Amino acid sequence: SQTIHQWPATLVQPVGSPLSLECTVEGTSNPNLYWYRQAAGRGLQLLFYSVGIGQISSEVPQNLSASRPQDRQFILSSKKLLLSDSGFYLCASSVTGGTGELFFGEGSRLTVL
């Protein structure tokens, strides 16, 4: 099975500051990669997914961006954070051509003040 490493686990950032969340995957090659966000009391919102290096699809227009510089590395970024960016961010992966089973990281709690 796959192991997802995600960091940092928690961070508190001021409005207007940059953001970088990183995720790496072990145990598979050429995975599909995903960034989800959970706002307080809400379900999971898919932000970005990637089917390969440099290939990023955005599901929701926002001030966030994602990059995949290596096969098993996925980065979520922002140049200027907004209050509404606060939430719990989850990185996930799945096997290309598989059943859609997702493997999740432990999440990153972002608070924007």
Added chain:
Amino acid sequence: AQSVTQLDSHVSVSEGTPVLLRCNYSSSYSPSLFWYVQHPNKGLQLLLKYTSAATLVKGINGFEAEFKKSETSFHLTKPSAHMSDAAEYFCVVSGSGGYQKVTFGTGTKLQVIP
């Protein structure tokens, strides 16, 4: 197109009593179905999955779910709730192919009363 509906946002049971979390799905093809559990401030963990094999699927921690195509349902059950089962549960439907579109339900929070 695909969608998933979790019929209860909150379920409360007493410890030792049965658990039933309801999920209905819609899909234009043969889907894969999953249940995930999330404890507070943690990632999601797979409980069980249906991928067109046996319709009664057994998962971890005593949970099971039955795929009923005629009812388009995939309800999650457990005979006897434990305090450690208190968490949020997500029903998920997935398509097939190189990139599998994954659709999450809105979640059901399970409370277990001692």
